[in-house]
Amino acid sequence: MNNVIVYCELDEGKIAEVSFELLTKGRSLANQLNCKLDALLIGSNLKGFEKEIFPFGVDTLYIADDKRLSPYSTLPHSSVVVNLFKEITPQICLMGATTIGRDLGPRVSSALKSGLTADCTELEIGDHEDKKLKKVYKDLLYQIRPAFGGNIIATIINPDCRPQMATVREGVMKKAIVDENYKGKLVNLDINKYLDETAFVVKIIERHIESSKVNIKNSPVIVAGGFGVGSSDNFRQLFHLASILGGEVGASRAAVDAGYVEHERQIGQTGITVRPKLYIACGISGQIQHLAGMLESSIVISINSDPNAPINKIANYVIVGKVEDVIPKMIRYYKENVK
Amino acid sequence: MKSFQIVVLAKQVPDTRNVGKDAMKADGTVNRAALPAIFNPEDLHALEQALRIKDQFPGSTITLLTMGPVRAAEILKEGFYRGADDGILLTDRAFAGSDTLATSYALSCAIRKIKDVDIIVCGRQAIDGDTAQVGPQVAEKLGIPQITYAEEIVSLTKDKIQVKRRLERGVEIVEAAFPVLITVNSSAPHCRPRNAKRLMKYKHASTISKRQESEEDYLSTANHSYLTIKEWSVNDIECDHEQLGLGGSPTKVKKVDNIVFQSKESRRIEDFDDDINALMKELITSHIIG
Numbered sequence: 001m002n003n004v005i006v007y008c009e010l011d012e013g014k015i016a017e018v019s020f021e022l023l024t025k026g027r028s029l030a031n032q033l034n035c036k037l038d039a040l041l042i043g044s045n046l047k048g049f050e051k052e053i054f055p056f057g058v059d060t061l062y063i064a065d066d067k068r069l070s071p072y073s074t075l076p077h078s079s080v081v082v083n084l085f086k087e088i089t090p091q092i093c094l095m096g097a098t099t100i101g102r103d104l105g106p107r108v109s110s111a112l113k114s115g116l117t118a119d120c121t122e123l124e125i126g127d128h129e130d131k132k133l134k135k136v137y138k139d140l141l142y143q144i145r146p147a148f149g150g151n152i153i154a155t156i157i158n159p160d161c162r163p164q165m166a167t168v169r170e171g172v173m174k175k176a177i178v179d180e181n182y183k184g185k186l187v188n189l190d191i192n193k194y195l196d197e198t199a200f201v202v203k204i205i206e207r208h209i210e211s212s213k214v215n216i217k218n219s220p221v222i223v224a225g226g227f228g229v230g231s232s233d234n235f236r237q238l239f240h241l242a243s244i245l246g247g248e249v250g251a252s253r254a255a256v257d258a259g260y261v262e263h264e265r266q267i268g269q270t271g272i273t274v275r276p277k278l279y280i281a282c283g284i285s286g287q288i289q290h291l292a293g294m295l296e297s298s299i300v301i302s303i304n305s306d307p308n309a310p311i312n313k314i315a316n317y318v319i320v321g322k323v324e325d326v327i328p329k330m331i332r333y334y335k336e337n338v339k
Numbered sequence: 340m341k342s343f344q345i346v347v348l349a350k351q352v353p354d355t356r357n358v359g360k361d362a363m364k365a366d367g368t369v370n371r372a373a374l375p376a377i378f379n380p381e382d383l384h385a386l387e388q389a390l391r392i393k394d395q396f397p398g399s400t401i402t403l404l405t406m407g408p409v410r411a412a413e414i415l416k417e418g419f420y421r422g423a424d425d426g427i428l429l430t431d432r433a434f435a436g437s438d439t440l441a442t443s444y445a446l447s448c449a450i451r452k453i454k455d456v457d458i459i460v461c462g463r464q465a466i467d468g469d470t471a472q473v474g475p476q477v478a479e480k481l482g483i484p485q486i487t488y489a490e491e492i493v494s495l496t497k498d499k500i501q502v503k504r505r506l507e508r509g510v511e512i513v514e515a516a517f518p519v520l521i522t523v524n525s526s527a528p529h530c531r532p533r534n535a536k537r538l539m540k541y542k543h544a545s546t547i548s549k550r551q552e553s554e555e556d557y558l559s560t561a562n563h564s565y566l567t568i569k570e571w572s573v574n575d576i577e578c579d580h581e582q583l584g585l586g587g588s589p590t591k592v593k594k595v596d597n598i599v600f601q602s603k604e605s606r607r608i609e610d611f612d613d614d615i616n617a618l619m620k621e622l623i624t625s626h627i628i629g
């Protein structure tokens with residue numbers, strides 16, 4: 001009881017990457033708190049998924065398996081989550097900051113009257129002293145997130161209400177298997193006990209979901225373009241460089257907003273978080289919100305016509321020049337030097 | 340012909356595109372007075388959806404509801420200019436310091452008081468917090484279904500609504516009966532501009548609190564009730580005071596920090612063939628690429 005629980009999300013029949021990342025974080029929080037890590041998977045045809053989930057150090061996996069629970073819909077899923085949480089009273093619940101997690105999380109938090117913090121970038125365990133009440137709270141979840149458009153970082157706590165709920169974007173936490181043979185317990189929930197019959201008032205009429213085309217997050221090399229690239233035509237050079245380096249193309253929000261590339265490639269606070277071996281920032285000024293998504297890159301090269309662009313401060317190599325002049329040279333000399 | 344009672348939830352937000360730490364008070368809450376305030380962008384998209392419902396069912400009424408300080412009545416006026424029929428400012432010291440849950444609770448109590456609401460439309464998220472929580476939480480408090488990430492109302496009849504939702508990598512069309520709450524994405528159409536006639540009509544609309552500050556205004560508008568923006572306090576809604584404001588908020592801000600980046604020692608390279616050649620060689624020999 002009072003464990004850490006992760007809501008595992010299904011993304012077109014597969015467990016979402018963000019859920020694995022949260023299980024990894026959840027395991028480390030549970031270790032610190034000396035409690036167990038639970039997971040909850042809701043959908044249909046769920047046999048076999050336990051083999052993917054237990055290796056992350058999950059002690060108990062709750063499964064709600066029913067035809068009517070797939071695809072995701074707010075009310076059926078929130079009904080299962082709320083009823084289960086009332087019974088097992090977790091102290092912490094983590095969800096992905098995805099279209100599903102951000103639809104489900106607030107609904108659940110409202111029903112349980114517990115606090116929820118969206119889009120956390122760090123989660124830690126710590127104490128809190130309320131000076132007015134002269135009360136010390138032990139082992140709270142510090143929910144750390146950018147606030148006010150990313151200009152500051154706020155630490156949020158929920159002293160009194162449980163569970164302490166947080167959503168986290170994909171890529172922010174790292175995924176790591178604890179033990180391939182980790183022994184967890186599987187609990188198949190009796191649907192009728194958890195599912196309110198009134199939960200099916202919203203009908204899904206149609207769905208078109210495309211499978212993800214780009215896999216920037218796991219790419220060792222990222223060539224990212226900003227507003228300074230100038231056009232989607234110019235972006236082709238970036239694609240060329242990325243392909244010969246075995247990498248992917250990313251972008252700043254300004255480049256996405258200008259329509260140079262698709263939103264899926266956006267890196268930063270409201271995009272994805274990446275940590276490649278090499279990040280080549282082309283015509284990106286380096287505002288806080290962009291840096292938030294790439295600061296953990298091992299090597300950063302900045303190509304910018306402005307020698308004082310903020311991104312240059314965090315770059316290992318700064319090439320002062322125009323993207324359209326520099327990239328062809330990089331392509332040429334890479335080809336000449338590589339065997 | 341059917342008419343709908345529509346409530347649009349809108350928030351006045353500080354423009355977060357240019358703020359620093361001075362905008363935060365010592366207790367970690369926002370010092371709104373120090374910042375330019377705007378109509379939360381996605382709430383304008385929400386208003387447009389409401390107006391489209393009214394275009395189709397002209398007898399419908401649109402009530403704009405906002406919770407905030409007295410100054411937030413500015414966005415109600417903006418809403419009148421663009422076509423809202425009524426506006427309510429929910430304002431009271433008791434609401435100060437509300438997190439999303441306490442905000443949702445107060446808003447849901449106000450919606451209950453408006454009565455017989457069929458459709459609640461709100462923005463997906465407010466740019467001051469980027470939480471996207473208030474919509475779903477209001478729906479839960481009212482015990483009604485929610486449709487999030489709405490981009491378009493694809494069909495509307497007297498007893499059903501079909502909405503296209505924009506998901507991460509696709510779309511979904513869902514159908515619900517009334518009452519229902521819809522949160523609208525920025526990918527939905529922009530709000531229509533101000534209407535010149537309405538601008539004239541509502542130019543002098545204001546709240547009583549505001550008017551008391553200037554005698555003259557007070558007298559000149561006394562005859563037109565539509566020029567008085569409704570103000571509701573805690574006493575106007577039926578609610579449990581424990582669930583309001585800072586005290587009713589499960590989340591607390593423990594602290595806020597400025598963001599500091601560790602500068603790196605960077606090497607400057609000019610855009611010459613030799614320099615770039617040397618750089619590529621170095622990256623290859625150190626196995627970063629190749």
Ligand SMILES: Cc1cc2nc3c(=O)[nH]c(=O)nc-3n(C[C@H](O)[C@H](O)[C@H](O)COP(=O)(O)OP(=O)(O)OC[C@H]3O[C@@H](n4cnc5c(N)ncnc54)[C@H](O)[C@@H]3O)c2cc1C
Pocket residue numbers: 148149150225226227228229230251252253254255266267268269270271272282283284285286287288289290293303304305306309321322323324355356
């Ligand atoms: C709440 C919020 C969330 C946000 N989330 C994100 C996010 O997730 N990701 C993100 O990226 N941004 C985000 N932003 C936006 C962010 O603040 C910046 O506006 C954005 O990152 C700027 O993109 P940019 O660097 O491409 O464009 P600009 O700031 O316009 O910079 C263009 C750069 O290109 C250089 N340049 C111009 N021409 C050339 C040339 N020919 N060759 C070389 N260099 C050239 C210029 O010197 C300049 O440095 C967010 C903002 C807010 C308020």
Ligand SMILES: Nc1ncnc2c1ncn2[C@@H]1O[C@H](COP(=O)(O)O)[C@@H](O)[C@H]1O
Pocket residue numbers: 348349350379381382385404405406407439442446460461462463464465466468469470471472473474
């Ligand atoms: N104080 C408020 N008054 C009215 N509507 C609000 C308020 N706060 C939030 N909302 C509505 O809820 C949406 C989501 O807000 P948030 O959860 O703060 O991102 C907004 O786009 C508004 O439509």
